[in-house]
Amino acid sequence: MASRRPALRFLAPCTPRSQLSVSLSLASRSSSRRALSSLPGPATSGQTFAPRRRYLGWAAFGLLVTVPLTYKMAIDEPLNMDSLAERDQQLKADQGVSELSPMRLRMEKFVKEQQKAIVRALEEVDGTKFRVDEWQRKEGGGGITCVLQEGKVFEKAGVGVSVVYGTLPKAAILKMRANHKNIADEKNIPDSLEFFAAGLSLIVHPHNPMAPTVHLNYRYFETANPDGSPGAWWFGGGCDLTPCYLFDEDAIEFHKSIKEACDKHNKDYYPRFKKWCDEYFYNKHRGECRGIGGIFFDDQDESVADKENLFAFIQDALKSFVPTYVPIVNRRKDMPFTEKEKEWQQIRRGKYVEFNLVHDRGTAFGLNTPGARVESILMSMPLTASWKYMYEPEPKSREARLVEVLKNPKEWV
Numbered sequence: 001m002a003s004r005r006p007a008l009r010f011l012a013p014c015t016p017r018s019q020l021s022v023s024l025s026l027a028s029r030s031s032s033r034r035a036l037s038s039l040p041g042p043a044t045s046g047q048t049f050a051p052r053r054r055y056l057g058w059a060a061f062g063l064l065v066t067v068p069l070t071y072k073m074a075i076d077e078p079l080n081m082d083s084l085a086e087r088d089q090q091l092k093a094d095q096g097v098s099e100l101s102p103m104r105l106r107m108e109k110f111v112k113e114q115q116k117a118i119v120r121a122l123e124e125v126d127g128t129k130f131r132v133d134e135w136q137r138k139e140g141g142g143g144i145t146c147v148l149q150e151g152k153v154f155e156k157a158g159v160g161v162s163v164v165y166g167t168l169p170k171a172a173i174l175k176m177r178a179n180h181k182n183i184a185d186e187k188n189i190p191d192s193l194e195f196f197a198a199g200l201s202l203i204v205h206p207h208n209p210m211a212p213t214v215h216l217n218y219r220y221f222e223t224a225n226p227d228g229s230p231g232a233w234w235f236g237g238g239c240d241l242t243p244c245y246l247f248d249e250d251a252i253e254f255h256k257s258i259k260e261a262c263d264k265h266n267k268d269y270y271p272r273f274k275k276w277c278d279e280y281f282y283n284k285h286r287g288e289c290r291g292i293g294g295i296f297f298d299d300q301d302e303s304v305a306d307k308e309n310l311f312a313f314i315q316d317a318l319k320s321f322v323p324t325y326v327p328i329v330n331r332r333k334d335m336p337f338t339e340k341e342k343e344w345q346q347i348r349r350g351k352y353v354e355f356n357l358v359h360d361r362g363t364a365f366g367l368n369t370p371g372a373r374v375e376s377i378l379m380s381m382p383l384t385a386s387w388k389y390m391y392e393p394e395p396k397s398r399e400a401r402l403v404e405v406l407k408n409p410k411e412w413v
Contacts, residue, residue: 085140085165209344212250235297248412262317288406
């Protein structure tokens with residue numbers, strides 16, 4: 001690690017000016033005392049008084065010059081440490097995470113808290129504990145992957161948090177400028193940029209084909225300028241329901257809950273993000289949606305709303321998951337089903353896998369990120385699935401009705 005600057009240099013960017021003024025005042029007094037203590041002791045002769053007075057005069061002048069300069073450097077210059085990951089690690093160690101912390105640290109704290117809450121709720125439904133794996137990336141960051149397999153209710157459930165620090169090469173910067181012009185100056189695009197990404201992803205595949213699969217992801221992305229200051233940022237995410245057997249009341253309840261979370265912040269969010277979801281989670285090669293939708297959005301930055309308002313929306317949307325999904329799965333988890341209905345579930349899961357591996361941008365981004373943890377990225381894959389050649393549901397059956405809705409998305413609320 002590169003040598004650190006004095007403590008003042010590190011703390012100043014995160015310390016209120018009033019506190020900094022006190023620190024500087026104390027530093028001034030300390031410097032004055034050190035100057036006095038270095039002078040000769042008391043003398044009876046007046047010969048030593050004049051040099052002492054001149055010395056104090058120069059010391060006072062030095063303080064008048066250096067204290068404002070030190071203050072300005074502390075405020076204006078970024079900490080000169082090796083990487084964004086190291087700076088954040090030091091910041092958390094020194095000050096913890098509060099409402100005044102950088103958004104990337106607040107998002108990391110929030111998703112880790114929500115991961116614990118969601119895991120507790122799903123464990124209560126299933127009666128089985130999740131396996132918890134904590135992992136680190138040598139490039140910076142790490143994550144916590146919680147997985148439940150072959151439980152009483154859930155065949156597989158995964159709730160993962162990832163915190164990624166890395167470097168974007170110039171080719172990636174150029175590509176991202178299509179949606180984010182502020183990521184770099186068009187006339188001076190750097191060879192690389194540091195970035196930070198944090199998010200929570202979950203997937204739940206129940207045993208019972210009457211209980212729907214659900215997927216959720218909320219994330220935050222930020223770049224750092226070459227001088228270490230914050231660069232471009234945006235939020236993304238969404239939540240969608242993928243039933244094998246369609247219960248209209250479940251679909252209505254799910255969409256109503258998401259709409260309420262959206263409407264608290266902007267009444268345009270739900271219709272816009274619902275349409276985006278139907279278009280994104282779409283198996284082009286099958287000509288049908290992956291499920292019955294929900295919301296999906298990406299690249300939400302200052303052109304949409306300020307950072308604090310978007311973060312508040314993300315918090316409400318993620319917190320709505322447990323009170324929305326748990327009642328639905330509790331209604332369906334003990335319903336009777338046949339072997340034929342289980343077979344249909346396996347076929348639908350095959351379509352789910354196809355989308356995730358062929359079309360999902362998040363999966364592709366994760367697998368192509370240096371130091372990728374493949375097991376966590378592919379956590380969304382079901383434990384079992386099936387691909388039957390030329391399988392078609394019987395006309396006018398419940399299976400056929402689901403396919404019709406997948407081909408022609410409905411407005412549920």
